[in-house]
Amino acid sequence: MKNILIFILLIVIHTSYSQSVTISTTKYTVNQLVNQVLVNSPCVLSTNVISRTGTAFGSSNGIGYFENTNTAFPFSSGVVLSTGDVTKIPAPNTTILSDGFPAWSGDSDLEANLLSQSGITMNSVNASYIEFDFQPKTPSFDFYFLFASEEYGTSQCNFSDAFAFLLKDVTAGGSTVNLAVIPGTMIPVSVETIRNNTNNSNCPSAYPSYFGAFNGPGFGPAINFNGQTISMIASAASLDVTHVYRIKLVIADGGNNTGYDSAIFLEANSFNIGQDVLGLDYTTANKAAICPGNTLPTLSASGLDPATTFVWKKNGIVFSPTQTGKTLNLNTITPLVSSGIHTYSVTYKEPECIAVTDEIII
Known part of the structure; x- marks a missing residue:
């Protein structure tokens, strides 16, 4: 056998x-x-x-x-x-x-x-x-x-x-x-x-x-x-x-x-001219990982239509209270970010367009 x-x-x-x-x-x-x-x-x-x-x-x-x-x-x-x-x-x-x-x-x-x-x-x-x-x-x-x-x-x-x-x-x-x-x-x-x-x-x-x-x-x-x-x-x-x-x-x-x-x-699907608004992951592979104690980034989905709506999530769960701005300051949200690997995402919808979700690893 x-x-x-x-x-x-x-x-x-x-x-x-x-x-x-x-x-x-x-x-x-x-x-x-x-x-x-x-x-x-x-x-x-x-x-x-x-x-x-x-x-x-x-x-x-x-x-x-x-x-x-x-x-x-x-x-x-x-x-x-x-x-x-x-x-x-x-x-x-x-x-x-x-x-x-x-x-x-x-x-x-x-x-x-x-x-x-x-x-x-x-x-x-x-x-x-x-x-x-x-x-x-x-x-x-x-x-x-x-x-x-x-x-x-x-x-x-x-x-x-x-x-x-x-x-x-x-x-x-x-x-x-x-x-x-x-x-x-x-x-x-x-x-x-x-x-x-x-x-x-x-x-x-x-x-x-x-x-x-x-x-x-x-x-x-x-x-x-x-x-x-x-x-x-x-x-x-x-x-x-x-x-x-x-x-x-x-x-x-x-x-x-x-x-x-x-x-x-x-x-395929990698030519990012708008769908991936959050940029590259903050990982060791990208030489951008964040050491403990350092300032965390402010995630931004700027550059979209002024009438765009936003909903932010952490590890697939919507923030409470809901975060609906075009930016997310990881230094001020609660609970504060702990050591480890975290995935954040934003779902945005521009006028006359379907909703798009982009995520980033910190």
Whole structure:
């Protein structure tokens, strides 16, 4: 009986790690990928959605929708943009992805930003992008992404493939900012800037804490790429909620070389341009945990319509007396916050919109 149980356990473990992502290029239009998959907010609509990929040049489709059940990959679903054929992304990792005709052009916006913001010269080819306008409901927004590439290993010592999340204030004009950078720096994410020299001893490691995995052959990984970063966050702050912004999500092969494809995976429902008004959790994972005795934050759901109504809860229970303001000062509410992990939430309803609940961990 013990041997049978061990065998069953091994089957379960193998199954959980052997699933591949699934890719669809037809389940959603690009507009739906933005407004139903990435944003998926009942009160926010992204407009002027445009895209381009290899199909415009008689080549591969580099834009698709993915789903995943493999625990070795952090996202369950979302949007993927590739410099090659997205239908070849599913595991096993047994082939080198090098799709895309030379006629499939690169992206001048990506090249210009890498040069102006990071001092990097790039000659791009095989670019895929989605861009759209939005008006944020809060002064900051964020979303989660993962970068994967066939360049990990053999070609990770030099800058080649690149991607960017290019944000521009349409109302005010001004410069374009790339949000796809290593936290706390202006360094763009690539195989050169995030790597582990265990996979190539010809160059030192670079920000290895952001490197996720070097994928071996077979069905262990969820994707058919040699390596991938951990789940990372792109964010922007000090936005003007009265302005319209435009963001371009773009990736391209570098060095005018169509070989060794790369991809960016964008987590579904994570593109926060209004639905998550409370911001990031105050946790050790976010390097924002609060030490005992320190001042607690004042939670704020500001930036919404002046006629918005609010109801605050702690651990799912409405405060008594009811807290209905747009802010909640954790230093003054009773009972006072004790040590431990606490979840606070606010349910807000703007005029002519359904109620939305956002929560934050302290």
